[in-house]
Amino acid sequence: AQSVTQLDSQVPVFEEAPVELRCNYSSSVSVYLFWYVQYPNQGLQLLLKYLSGSTLVKGINGFEAEFNKSQTSFHLRKPSVHISDTAEYFCAVSGLNRDDKIIFGKGTRLHILP
Amino acid sequence: DAGVIQSPRHEVTEMGQEVTLRCKPISGHDYLFWYRQTMMRGLELLIYFNNNVPIDDSGMPEDRFSAKMPNASFSTLKIQPSEPRDSAVYFCASSLGGVGVTDTQYFGPGTRLTVL
Numbered sequence: 001a002q003s004v005t006q007l008d009s010q011v012p013v014f015e016e017a018p019v020e021l022r023c024n025y026s027s028s029v030s031v032y033l034f035w036y037v038q039y040p041n042q043g044l045q046l047l048l049k050y051l052s053g054s055t056l057v058k059g060i061n062g063f064e065a066e067f068n069k070s071q072t073s074f075h076l077r078k079p080s081v082h083i084s085d086t087a088e089y090f091c092a093v094s095g096l097n098r099d100d101k102i103i104f105g106k107g108t109r110l111h112i113l114p
Numbered sequence: 115d116a117g118v119i120q121s122p123r124h125e126v127t128e129m130g131q132e133v134t135l136r137c138k139p140i141s142g143h144d145y146l147f148w149y150r151q152t153m154m155r156g157l158e159l160l161i162y163f164n165n166n167v168p169i170d171d172s173g174m175p176e177d178r179f180s181a182k183m184p185n186a187s188f189s190t191l192k193i194q195p196s197e198p199r200d201s202a203v204y205f206c207a208s209s210l211g212g213v214g215v216t217d218t219q220y221f222g223p224g225t226r227l228t229v230l
Contacts, residue, residue, distance in 0.1 A: 102219070
């Protein structure tokens with residue numbers, strides 16, 4: 001079974017500053033990794049996903065994440081945040097089998113300060 | 115496409131009443147998922163369907179919860195009888211499912227349920 005831990009429940013950051021949202025996972029087998037974003041009063045939408053290949057994954061809205069197998073991490077980064085990035089961000093993990101479930105973390109709320 | 119459609123968007127009911135949440139997935143999607151989101155437990159998968167067949171309902175909290183998918187364009191999640199601890203936001207999501215779990219899930223806007 002897999003699990004995912006998002007170390008920070010809330011992250012405040014000034015507008016135009018860089019941000020890193022941390023995610024660590026636990027699994028005895030190879031995994032797929034995902035980041036989803038939830039804007040206020042909306043459902044989740046996919047930011048990016050790691051399936052295989054390059055460990056640096058680029059997603060929408062200028063976000064990227066790096067898969068680090070040795071540290072079992074998949075941290076999300078953006079070099080310069082905007083007020084529109086205010087949202088909750090969910091890291092998720094799944095096994096490689098077709099019908100494996102996606103397990104979501106508890107989420108990290110990103111507060112952009114003016 | 116209009117995306118995943120859920121109704122109602124908000125539901126307030128009294129303890130003991132039956133609650134039915136509805137979902138219309140994106141046309142052509144083979145997988146449909148029901149999630150529950152609370153502050154305490156985060157986002158939990160309740161059940162998912164593939165081609166209208168329930169595949170895994172291990173996340174359904176108890177017998178008071180049931181879900182059906184009578185056809186490819188409609189699913190319901192029913193709680194009977196409802197309890198205050200069922201208060202949460204319930205999301206429906208769908209995916210193409212061509213390669214299984216790696217397919218992007220598209221979430222609806224959610225139904226905010228309050229049980230008094």
